[in-house]
């Protein structure tokens with residue numbers, strides 16, 4: 001579960017700090033659903049934990065993408081910042097807001113590429 005957060009025509013990309021195999025690769029903020037949570041609740045919780053922001057979870061973005069180990073899928077949703085909250089990198093090494101021309105400027109995790117491919121349409125509306 002991960003969140004596409006768009007603000008002012010740019011999307012939030014986050015650099016992973018761990019584990020070592022993926023540290024330095026870029027992703028959308030998120031994490032796993034815990035027992036008893038809906039997907040929306042899980043994503044909202046992850047946005048509080050990782051970014052310190054409240055969000056409203058919206059529509060799906062892109063396909064379900066199988067993760068390399070085959071035990072889970074990456075599922076991504078639009079998320080809208082609430083109450084003027086602005087993300088801070090509480091668990092990531094770095095954060096960047098990427099415009100449509102900058103989507104290829106970070107080293108995305110492999111599973112994120114089909115999601116990134118959907119972004120030009122979302123960033124230009």
Ligand SMILES: Nc1nc2c([nH]c(=O)n2[C@H]2C[C@H](O)[C@@H](COP(=O)(O)OP(=O)(O)OP(=O)(O)O)O2)c(=O)[nH]1
Pocket residue numbers: 001002026027028029030031032033046067074109110111112
């Ligand atoms: N959050 C997130 N995870 C991604 C993306 N792309 C991608 O391949 N993944 C993978 C990395 C992990 O194997 C898995 C997500 O787990 P995670 O590492 O974020 O979750 P976690 O267990 O560390 O976090 P938590 O739920 O304990 O907070 O999905 C992405 O864009 N965002």
